[in-house]
Structure formats: structure tokens, C-alpha cells
Amino acid sequence: MDYLELLKAALFGLVEGITEWLPISSTGHMLLLDKFVSLDVSKDFWDMFMVVIQLGAILAVCVLFFYQLNPFAPSKSKDERRGTWRLWGQIIVACVPAAAIGIPLDDWMEEHLGSPFVIAAALIAYGIAFIVIETVRESRVSGAHSAQTGKRGKLALRSDRDARVQSVADLDWPTALGIGMFQVLSLVPGTSRSGSTIIGGLLLGCSRAVAAEFTFYLAIPVMVGAGGLRLVKYFLKGNTFAANELAILGVGCVVAFVVSMLAIRFLMSFVKRHDFKPFGWYRIVLGIAVIAYFLIAR
Numbered sequence: 001m002d003y004l005e006l007l008k009a010a011l012f013g014l015v016e017g018i019t020e021w022l023p024i025s026s027t028g029h030m031l032l033l034d035k036f037v038s039l040d041v042s043k044d045f046w047d048m049f050m051v052v053i054q055l056g057a058i059l060a061v062c063v064l065f066f067y068q069l070n071p072f073a074p075s076k077s078k079d080e081r082r083g084t085w086r087l088w089g090q091i092i093v094a095c096v097p098a099a100a101i102g103i104p105l106d107d108w109m110e111e112h113l114g115s116p117f118v119i120a121a122a123l124i125a126y127g128i129a130f131i132v133i134e135t136v137r138e139s140r141v142s143g144a145h146s147a148q149t150g151k152r153g154k155l156a157l158r159s160d161r162d163a164r165v166q167s168v169a170d171l172d173w174p175t176a177l178g179i180g181m182f183q184v185l186s187l188v189p190g191t192s193r194s195g196s197t198i199i200g201g202l203l204l205g206c207s208r209a210v211a212a213e214f215t216f217y218l219a220i221p222v223m224v225g226a227g228g229l230r231l232v233k234y235f236l237k238g239n240t241f242a243a244n245e246l247a248i249l250g251v252g253c254v255v256a257f258v259v260s261m262l263a264i265r266f267l268m269s270f271v272k273r274h275d276f277k278p279f280g281w282y283r284i285v286l287g288i289a290v291i292a293y294f295l296i297a298r
Helices: 003-019 026-034 043-052 054-064 078-112 116-149 152-161 173-187 193-203 208-236 243-270 277-297
Strands: none
Touching (some): 003 054, 026 043, 026 116, 043 054, 054 208, 078 173, 078 208, 116 277
């Protein structure tokens, strides 16, 4: 057993666990990390690993939000159970657009959209989008509340309290489907699945907490489906897991699960007091750094 490869797998799990839920692009970070810390595995295994490691991350959502997502919880009333089934219906409906476009184009996108410059462009573009959207949201209430709030942080919280959708239970079907349409944008590496759906939620009138929470829920069928599809493709090519490969995948998934638990809790706490602008600035700085690095490397 090569322990160095297990350490590398743990590093990839760490990056996956953080970046899958923060709106900064997990795929983009994983592809960039691979430029500096490559696993000593076959290309087929690497392509599969990049997707299946997300199953560890999605398990964290299932654990943290088990009660909210469980329609069979004994302590739930009949109306609450009906609401949970309604939520699952909205999740499935919102996942249809990305599935309809992403499944047939999966191989093409993997081949043509993995360029560092595509990733950098997406990082910058959606970083700007976060800053612009949050600025517009704040400007809508600045005139009426600037005297009372004073600080920009308080103004950001005021703009969030004025959002139309204040809880996931208030989410209507058109809004859920609209957020799902924004999820299609995440098919481009560097966009960020959570970033695109959070932007969609904000534009469609959701509070930051609702946009983030519904984004977590949308990840369940998307990531389970993507991971299952990639495993099927891997085995259909005649591949099997060697002992070291199974260990690498296991370590990556376990670390992604543990780190995701922390990252999700952090984000849900963060959005109660702050806006998404810091993530926007981070994306812009990272995108510029990526472009500069690969231009110099040429």
C-alpha cells in the first residue's frame, strides 16, 4: 500500500468537501489541484474518482438534513409529511433540466470543457455575478433603511429579510424549477453547481439561507446519479478495483464526508450574518491567478 497516494486522496477529499458546498467550484478546484498533486492511477480511475468522491460529500447532506428530508419521521404531523413529499417533488422537478442536458453531453463536456482557461473564465464571470447581485439586492433597501442600518453588513441582512422566500417550506414550484434551470449552468467546469443554483435562488427571490439549503437538497439526486453513471461507465469499460484503488477511493470519500459536514455547517451559519460577496471576490482572484499561472507555464 502506497501511503503517499492515500495522503493525496485525503487532500482531494479535503478540497472536495470544502469546495462542493461553498460557491467556488469543486470541479474547478479538483482539476487545478490535479495539475500540482496527481494521483498515480489510470486515467479511467481518475475520471471516475473525480465524480464518485462526491458521494462522500452528499452523504453529509443526508446526515445533517435527515429530519427535514425524511417524510416518515414519527414526530412529523400529517401536514409536515405532506410538505416533505412536496419538497422531494420540487427537488426532482428542479433536477430534470440538468439531467436532460447533462447526461447526453457528459462525454463531450468532459473532453472539451476541462481547459484551465474555461475554468478561470467561469470562476471570474460568476464571481462578478455574485458581487453584482448582492450589490443590487442591497441597493433596493439602502434608500429606505440606510439611516437605520449604517453599516453595510446590517444592510446586507436587511436585504435578505426582504426576500420573498424566507423558508424552504415557502418555496413554490415555479421557483424550484427556475433554480433547477440555473443548475444547468454548472455543467461548465468552474461555474460551481452550488454557485449557479444559489445565484438562481437569489435572483428568484429566495433568502441566502433558503438558496443555500435548497442547493444542498438538489445535490442529492444530481450527485448520486452522476456518481452511479460514472461507476457504470467505469465497469462497462472492463475496469475493476485493485486493492490500492479501492483504498484511495475510500479515503477520498470518507474525508470528503467529514469535511463536508463542517463546510455545510459553516456556510449555513455564515449566510445568516453575511452576503456572498467574499466568495465572489475569491473567485475573481483565483480565476486571474489561474490565467496568469498557465500563461507563464506555457
